[in-house]
Amino acid sequence: xxxxxxFDRTEAVRRARSVFWSxxxxxxxxxxxxxxxxxxxSSIYNSFGSKRGLFDAAVDSYLEExxxxxxxxxxxxxxxxxxxxxxxxxxxxxxxxxESLPAANGCxxxxxANAPIARDEHVSEAISAYRAELHAAFSRGLRAAAPGxxxxxxxxxxxxxxxxxxxxxxxxRISPVEAARLIESxxxxxxxxx
Numbered sequence: 001x002x003x004x005x006x007f008d009r010t011e012a013v014r015r016a017r018s019v020f021w022s023x024x025x026x027x028x029x030x031x032x033x034x035x036x037x038x039x040x041x042s043s044i045y046n047s048f049g050s051k052r053g054l055f056d057a058a059v060d061s062y063l064e065e066x067x068x069x070x071x072x073x074x075x076x077x078x079x080x081x082x083x084x085x086x087x088x089x090x091x092x093x094x095x096x097x098x099e100s101l102p103a104a105n106g107c108x109x110x111x112x113a114n115a116p117i118a119r120d121e122h123v124s125e126a127i128s129a130y131r132a133e134l135h136a137a138f139s140r141g142l143r144a145a146a147p148g149x150x151x152x153x154x155x156x157x158x159x160x161x162x163x164x165x166x167x168x169x170x171x172x173r174i175s176p177v178e179a180a181r182l183i184e185s186x187x188x189x190x191x192x193x194x
Contacts, residue, residue: 004065007037007038007039007043007133007177008046009047010061012037012038012039012047013057013058013060014061014065015037015038016028016033016036016037016054016055016057016058017058017061017062018036018101019032019033019036020055020058020108021058021062021101021105021108021111022104022105023072023077024111024115025052025055025111025112025118026117027161028051030044030051031110033051033054036168046127052112052120056116056122057122057136058060059108059109059112059126060106061129062108062109063130066101067130067133068140070087070090070091071087071134071137072142073086074087074137074138074141075086075137075140078143079140079141079143080124080144081144081145082145083140083141083188084138084141084142084144084145085089085145085187085191087137087141088183088186088187088190089187091168091183092180092183092184094154095141095168095172095176095179095180095183096180097174098149099193100177101175102169102172102191103162103172103173103174104173104181106169106170106171106172106173107124107169107170108129109127109130110166110169110170112127113127113170114170119158119176131162131166134162134166135158135184137164138156138158138161138162139154139158139163140160141190142154142157142161142190145190157189157190157192160184160188161185161189164182164183164184164185164186164188164189165182165186167182168180168182168183168186
């Protein structure tokens with residue numbers, strides 16, 4: 001008789017996400033994932049298909065539980081004029097707390113963009129979609145803060161803020177101070193009206 005799976009899938013994915021986030025896909029070993037999730041190798045493969053399937057679930061979890069809640073104030077139709085600055089200020093504050101996951105580990109997707117796993121088409125698409133989601137959120141924030149900004153200037157600022165945030169997340173693990181400075185530059189650019 002087959003054994004039924006008796007584990008909390010969401011919690012297992014969160015625990016695996018922590019391993020992937022801190023170690024990266026390639027460096028995260030199956031024994032580490034077993035220890036973190038409390039699942040055996042066979043349970044991981046039966047439930048997720050492969051280590052890669054578990055990584056995909058971890059990326060989805062990261063987007064839904066970490067990224068999108070932070071972008072929520074920039075995602076709706078009625079965006080506050082202060083929403084972008086509040087997002088950037090909160091990011092800057094998080095970077096200054098070495099014990100925070102973003103300061104200690106950066107961004108799961110930005111880290112993955114610089115790893116061999118990024119050559120995988122599905123992962124590459126997820127990273128591109130994430131960057132586009134950031135850009136769209138920041139664009140809405142800029143539009144709310146400066147509704148009279150001409151379209152060319154608006155797009156230039158949205159691209160610059162997105163680039164600075166992505167660069168800050170790429171840099172934060174090795175230099176939180178520099179990452180916080182990049183976020184400060186993004187804040188100053190976002191406040192530019194001319």
